[in-house]
Amino acid sequence: MKKRIAILPGDGIGPEVMQGAVRVLQAISDCFQHDFIFEEGLIGGAAIDECGNPLPDTTLDLCSKSDAILLGAVGGPKWEATSQTIRPEQGLLRIRKELGLFANLRPVCAYEPLIHASTLKKEVIEHVDLLIVRELTGGLYFGKPSERRGDNKELAVDTLVYNIQEIERVVDKAFQLARKRRKKLTSVDKANVLESSRMWREVVNRLSANYPDVQVEHMLVDSASMQLIYRPEQFDVIVTENLFGDILSDEASMITGSLGMLPSASLRSDAVGLYEPVHGSAPDIAGKNLANPLGMVLSVALMLKFSFGLDKEASIIEESVMKVLNDGFHTGDLHLQQGTRVSTTKMVNKIIDS
Amino acid sequence: MKKRIAILPGDGIGPEVMQGAVRVLQAISDCFQHDFIFEEGLIGGAAIDECGNPLPDTTLDLCSKSDAILLGAVGGPKWEATSQTIRPEQGLLRIRKELGLFANLRPVCAYEPLIHASTLKKEVIEHVDLLIVRELTGGLYFGKPSERRGDNKELAVDTLVYNIQEIERVVDKAFQLARKRRKKLTSVDKANVLESSRMWREVVNRLSANYPDVQVEHMLVDSASMQLIYRPEQFDVIVTENLFGDILSDEASMITGSLGMLPSASLRSDAVGLYEPVHGSAPDIAGKNLANPLGMVLSVALMLKFSFGLDKEASIIEESVMKVLNDGFHTGDLHLQQGTRVSTTKMVNKIIDS
Ligand SMILES: CC(C)[C@H](C(=O)O)[C@@H](O)C(=O)O
Numbered sequence: 001m002k003k004r005i006a007i008l009p010g011d012g013i014g015p016e017v018m019q020g021a022v023r024v025l026q027a028i029s030d031c032f033q034h035d036f037i038f039e040e041g042l043i044g045g046a047a048i049d050e051c052g053n054p055l056p057d058t059t060l061d062l063c064s065k066s067d068a069i070l071l072g073a074v075g076g077p078k079w080e081a082t083s084q085t086i087r088p089e090q091g092l093l094r095i096r097k098e099l100g101l102f103a104n105l106r107p108v109c110a111y112e113p114l115i116h117a118s119t120l121k122k123e124v125i126e127h128v129d130l131l132i133v134r135e136l137t138g139g140l141y142f143g144k145p146s147e148r149r150g151d152n153k154e155l156a157v158d159t160l161v162y163n164i165q166e167i168e169r170v171v172d173k174a175f176q177l178a179r180k181r182r183k184k185l186t187s188v189d190k191a192n193v194l195e196s197s198r199m200w201r202e203v204v205n206r207l208s209a210n211y212p213d214v215q216v217e218h219m220l221v222d223s224a225s226m227q228l229i230y231r232p233e234q235f236d237v238i239v240t241e242n243l244f245g246d247i248l249s250d251e252a253s254m255i256t257g258s259l260g261m262l263p264s265a266s267l268r269s270d271a272v273g274l275y276e277p278v279h280g281s282a283p284d285i286a287g288k289n290l291a292n293p294l295g296m297v298l299s300v301a302l303m304l305k306f307s308f309g310l311d312k313e314a315s316i317i318e319e320s321v322m323k324v325l326n327d328g329f330h331t332g333d334l335h336l337q338q339g340t341r342v343s344t345t346k347m348v349n350k351i352i353d354s
Numbered sequence: 355m356k357k358r359i360a361i362l363p364g365d366g367i368g369p370e371v372m373q374g375a376v377r378v379l380q381a382i383s384d385c386f387q388h389d390f391i392f393e394e395g396l397i398g399g400a401a402i403d404e405c406g407n408p409l410p411d412t413t414l415d416l417c418s419k420s421d422a423i424l425l426g427a428v429g430g431p432k433w434e435a436t437s438q439t440i441r442p443e444q445g446l447l448r449i450r451k452e453l454g455l456f457a458n459l460r461p462v463c464a465y466e467p468l469i470h471a472s473t474l475k476k477e478v479i480e481h482v483d484l485l486i487v488r489e490l491t492g493g494l495y496f497g498k499p500s501e502r503r504g505d506n507k508e509l510a511v512d513t514l515v516y517n518i519q520e521i522e523r524v525v526d527k528a529f530q531l532a533r534k535r536r537k538k539l540t541s542v543d544k545a546n547v548l549e550s551s552r553m554w555r556e557v558v559n560r561l562s563a564n565y566p567d568v569q570v571e572h573m574l575v576d577s578a579s580m581q582l583i584y585r586p587e588q589f590d591v592i593v594t595e596n597l598f599g600d601i602l603s604d605e606a607s608m609i610t611g612s613l614g615m616l617p618s619a620s621l622r623s624d625a626v627g628l629y630e631p632v633h634g635s636a637p638d639i640a641g642k643n644l645a646n647p648l649g650m651v652l653s654v655a656l657m658l659k660f661s662f663g664l665d666k667e668a669s670i671i672e673e674s675v676m677k678v679l680n681d682g683f684h685t686g687d688l689h690l691q692q693g694t695r696v697s698t699t700k701m702v703n704k705i706i707d708s
Pocket residue numbers: 075089092093246278546547576
């Protein structure tokens with residue numbers, strides 16, 4: 001199989017974890033005779049430094065021509081002043097929007113060997129296997145106006161806007177995913193306050209007629225943020241709007257013990273997708289060979305599955321991750337008392353060897 | 355001391371927990387010779403049923419003339435259809451807005467006897483003592499437009515708007531509170547995406563010059579939702595906008611083991627305040643004498659302290675709560691293996707007796 005993969009390392013620990021991802025993919029292609037073509041592009045702070053633009057046209061072109069995109073992380077203190085009008089995150093937001101990647105999948109499950117790394121009790125998390133489907137190209141992230149107003153710029157306005165189609169396509173995706181899993185969908189909104197949430201709820205109720213086999217429930221976002229750590233095993237698929245999904249998925253990451261473990265897939269209607277770890281650029285540990293590469297490596301597995309249909313190869317990566325964790329290897333973010341703490345590159349070596 | 359207290363029981367378990375609050379206050383006034391005048395008003399679903407309005411003028415008048423307001427809870431399935439244009443929550447939102455109660459204080463601390471009721475590990479929560487200061491009269495809750503648009507109402511818009519003064523007053527309040535505590539303020543925003551958050555951050559940075567003794571940090575809301583369960587003891591005072599505060603405070607409630615434990619105070623610049631438990635109307639257990647009255651009772655303590663300056667009386671209530679918990683009494687929401695499970699009224703009796 002021949003596939004073109006755009007590689008966007010980005011900032012901070014992005015390049016380190018990306019290197020791991022590419023090495024894992026090379027091992028897979030050697031083993032299964034695939035022809036993966038890697039082409040690198042600039043994004044985020046690295047792109048600002050190079051050409052003053054967090055998403056240069058060359059990168060966008062590259063992505064448009066690729067079968068899938070791997071992204072490391074963007075951002076860092078260097079580009080962070082509130083006065084700055086050009087920011088690394090704009091690159092990330094724009095690429096999601098330009099490529100129309102409306103459904104962001106963030107699976108969260110408890111890894112047996114990491115159970116003790118979580119701040120939550122073992123019995124609370126041991127059976128967790130949930131999937132957050134976050135709307136990724138609408139809501140407060142992209143609504144206009146988003147501006148300062150008044151003679152002294154004393155007013156700030158952001159806009160939460162959704163049209164019905166935007167909600168339908170992501171909710172439909174979530175129903176389809178729920179159907180392939182435990183057939184339960186929890187739609188999270190704030191319908192007791194927001195118009196957009198009431199429309200969201202209507203769409204979910206209407207589409208549920210097409211999925212009689214899927215059990216649907218609505219949950220308010222405040223309640224969901226509580227339930228996610230109270231009885232997380234109650235959830236199968238959660239579908240929610242952009243900002244709620246951002247907040248809830250970072251919270252849910254604590255079930256696995258570290259944000260460093262979580263992969264994500266950003267999808268649209270065809271097979272093209274963007275795959276990135278949920279963690280950020282972690283400037284404090286960047287360049288030190290300390291970062292957890294597993295969020296990125298597991299994102300590669302999601303790419304093989306969702307964009308290339310290579311389920312077997314994807315499973316092999318997921319099983320290698322399990323094996324290495326079972327063997328007690330982990331990076332420093334996991335704060336485990338037992339086992340062997342290893343570097344980023346060592347962790348990747350272990351994955352490839354196993 | 356003579357004080358007029360508006361009593362708004364509301365819906366669901368509201369009336370039950372309110373009854374407990376009033377009995378505790380009567381005991382306090384008997385003991386300390388205060389003259390508390392209780393006047394009851396309708397709000398929420400109960401008010402809709404009675405007069406078609408979730409916040410009748412008579413209730414608003416009553417509150418305007420009172421020294422403090424106690425509120426139970428509002429809402430329930432009876433009034434919940436998305437098509438409904440009159441909703442119980444509007445009463446709650448309007449009273450906050452009309453009375454200008456811009457600062458919502460939600461203290462969260464670990465209670466030693468309840469440590470095992472939490473889904474978080476003992477060592478993670480045992481030293482937690484934090485205060486969330488939530489902006490309560492602005493942001494997405496009140497921004498206009500908030501409407502459906504288009505020929506087929508296919509667009510939904512909500513507006514997140516803040517002016518500088520709205521941010522200043524709540525941030526200033528938070529600085530003052532931090533100064534009286536451990537002198538650390540964490541401001542939570544989404545400045546990498548929202549204009550309003552960037553303005554929020556500017557205000558915090560500017561005001562921090564007036565509080566050189568208070569250590570300030572900024573945290574993104576997604577990161578905060580993670581840190582709140584990863585290292586909750588790192589927080590002293592958290593200040594944030596309305597919806598972020600709604601989500602984070604429900605999440606933080608899990609530190610105490612139950613939403614039923616948490617009190618809140620909604621304040622403005624003078625001494626008038628509204629006090630309500632953080633929990634909702636819990637329709638599933640309403641009328642069954644099962645509800646945890648402690649969130650409401652602790653709200654009474656906050657009222658005595660913040661609105662009446664009766665610090666001693668407030669401490670007596672807080673100590674009684676501690677004592678009763680230490681004696682092993684608890685309501686069913688706490689899921690404790692040990693101790694004695696009691697009803698709402700029994701719990702209140704225990705508080706009064708001790
Ligand atoms: C970097 C930031 C803009 C981004 C987001 O909020 O979407 C990140 O937090 C994420 O979750 O991918």
